[in-house]
Amino acid sequence: xxxxxxxxxxxxxxxxxxxxxxxxxxxxxxxxxxxxxxxxxxxxxxxxxxxxxxxxxxxxxxxxxxxxxxxxxxxxxxxxxxxxxxxxxxxxxxxxxxxxxxxxxxxxxxxxxxxxxxxxxxxxxxxxxxxxxxxxxxxxxxxxxxxxxxxxxxxxxxxxxxxxxxxxxxxxxxxxxxxxxxxxxxxxxxxxxxxxxxxxxxxxxxxxxxxxxxxxxxxxxxxxxxxxxxxxxxxxxxxxxxxxxxxxxxxxxxxxxxxxxxxxxxxxxxxxxxxxxxxxxxxxxxxxxxxxxx
Amino acid sequence: xxxxxxxxxxxxxxxxxxxxxxxxxxxxxxxxxxxxxxxxxxxxxxxxxxxxxxxxxxxxxxxxxxxxxxxxxxxxxxxxxxxxxxxxxxxxxxxxxxxxxxxxxxxxxxxxxxxxxxxxxxxxxxxxxxxxxxxxxxxxxxxxxxxxxxxxxxxxxxxxxxxxxxxxxxxxxxxxxxxxxxxxxxxxxxxxxxxxxxxxxxxxxxxxxxxxxxxxxxxxxxxxxxxxxxxxxxxxxxxxxxxxxxxxxxxxxxxxxxxxxxxxxxxxxxxxxxxxx
Numbered sequence: 001x002x003x004x005x006x007x008x009x010x011x012x013x014x015x016x017x018x019x020x021x022x023x024x025x026x027x028x029x030x031x032x033x034x035x036x037x038x039x040x041x042x043x044x045x046x047x048x049x050x051x052x053x054x055x056x057x058x059x060x061x062x063x064x065x066x067x068x069x070x071x072x073x074x075x076x077x078x079x080x081x082x083x084x085x086x087x088x089x090x091x092x093x094x095x096x097x098x099x100x101x102x103x104x105x106x107x108x109x110x111x112x113x114x115x116x117x118x119x120x121x122x123x124x125x126x127x128x129x130x131x132x133x134x135x136x137x138x139x140x141x142x143x144x145x146x147x148x149x150x151x152x153x154x155x156x157x158x159x160x161x162x163x164x165x166x167x168x169x170x171x172x173x174x175x176x177x178x179x180x181x182x183x184x185x186x187x188x189x190x191x192x193x194x195x196x197x198x199x200x201x202x203x204x205x206x207x208x209x210x211x212x213x214x215x216x217x218x219x220x221x222x223x224x225x226x227x228x229x230x231x232x233x234x235x236x237x238x239x240x241x242x243x244x245x246x247x248x249x250x251x252x253x254x255x256x257x258x259x260x261x262x263x264x265x266x267x268x269x270x271x272x273x274x275x276x277x278x279x280x281x282x283x284x285x286x287x288x289x290x291x292x293x294x
Numbered sequence: 295x296x297x298x299x300x301x302x303x304x305x306x307x308x309x310x311x312x313x314x315x316x317x318x319x320x321x322x323x324x325x326x327x328x329x330x331x332x333x334x335x336x337x338x339x340x341x342x343x344x345x346x347x348x349x350x351x352x353x354x355x356x357x358x359x360x361x362x363x364x365x366x367x368x369x370x371x372x373x374x375x376x377x378x379x380x381x382x383x384x385x386x387x388x389x390x391x392x393x394x395x396x397x398x399x400x401x402x403x404x405x406x407x408x409x410x411x412x413x414x415x416x417x418x419x420x421x422x423x424x425x426x427x428x429x430x431x432x433x434x435x436x437x438x439x440x441x442x443x444x445x446x447x448x449x450x451x452x453x454x455x456x457x458x459x460x461x462x463x464x465x466x467x468x469x470x471x472x473x474x475x476x477x478x479x480x481x482x483x484x485x486x487x488x489x490x491x492x493x494x495x496x497x498x499x500x501x502x503x504x505x506x507x508x509x510x511x512x513x514x515x516x517x518x519x520x521x522x523x524x525x526x527x528x529x530x531x532x533x534x535x536x537x538x539x540x541x542x543x544x545x546x547x548x549x550x551x552x553x554x555x556x557x558x559x560x561x562x563x564x565x566x567x568x569x570x571x
Contacts, residue, residue: 064453065469137490146493147447149476227479234453235473244476254479258454 033275040272043265051266057273061235062251064263071270073237077245078277080151080238081226082219085158090212092159093166097208098196100167101174120164128228131157136229143242149231152241157225162215169214173207174200206288213285220277223249248274327354327545334362335369335382338456339533341565342402343382349561350552357545370396373536379546381536384460396536401553402567405500405530406461407517409485409507411492416441419511422528426465428495431472436493448475449487449496457481457566461497464529481566497529499566519568533567 044053051069059070096116100109135156136148143150177200185195201208231244232254238245252267252274259267333343340363347359364372366383373381374394387398408425410417417440427433428446437443450471451458462468478484481502488496489506500517503509509517512528521527535550552558559569
């Protein structure tokens, strides 16, 4: 009797401990969202330190000293860089996933998979240092602007950075395809490659898309690595791959240390724009996952 | 049942949370300095003032130190009207300000070096006018300043940086930086960005000059500490402390003594300034 009671108390205690732990994440996300939105929306609701939301979102020049704060060129830069990284990174990542899941002999899998996992664990600032020391240096020789800091340098760095995400999630999705699909296709006389492209990839589609969306999230939120290779100019919508860009994330990281007053609030506003991007990406991700289950 | 469990887990969590906090009740002894030192003025001296003030307050626990970065002119005015016990300015004291008969004490110098890639042999000297034109985007090719026929890659600092503010102010092109400029975060990143590109030009604090970049002489004067101290190097300025002797508390006097001491001057150097001796 007492034993059973003690056990029940223990069970309950741990239940609440787990629940409390779960609340840490929930409270954190609400605290961060509240803080960023509170500071970031302040400039647009009037007061002494006000700024026009329209000018903020449509401006193409960022000169805090002159009270000019426009982030349109940063939004476009962030979108271009992310899109470019997805365009190059997804085909490479998907093919790597197919290779690991379907084609590679076990001996090669033993090399490729740990390499991908290691790639995921490298701190982002090291990607940046590599990008500045190698990618920027090589690009410099081909660039019409005589410098390597550019949109294309950012795309290259982000491509490598999203690979682990795309590969591991696509691989999991490919492995989850029922074996009967593959066997059936092979039994009907389709070749291995035909089976992969006509059966495996379509069947794993929603899982692969989830990997792509997570990759987009990683690319658009990346800060340290891109700050070193983007060039971070104070104005100008990028019109070529050789143009420098200032992604939304680096704008915050560059200037938060010194900013005060309206300047600081508008850096939070930049964060709000970034937050909205991430929320949209998460909504898309959730609907993809729901579709997969349903 | 449930309540007991909740209480238990609550207690457990509280215990975890408070385990890290230990009470400290040790008192500093032997020092008689007390009171509040209120200083203010130049934004460029902020780091030095706060670092030395923090150290001074740590040595004298009963003294609190406050610095308000409101600008050099405000520092001089505040020192005169008593708003600040100690004012600072990151420029020479002007003629009309001299009429207030404030005591002036230079506690540090600030020097900014213009750096290019070491392979840029053709350019060794540059005028302040040319530097301003390059950073405003009016000169865009090295051939216009005696170098090879190659585009100039301008590297500057993030907005709000004290070095950038001083550089633009001393060369007279505030907020007119070309939009083609590459922005690097911190002196170190400017240095490595310039070191990585043959066509680049940037500017850093003196402490960041090394083999990876070449520091240009400006108006024929090399960027050396001696030439800053004898006021021949153009892109430099004094950090001046101004005050009325009568306004000083014992704590404030002791702080000035500390700032000018070897320890204080070491902090000046750590914060990127040039010590006065």
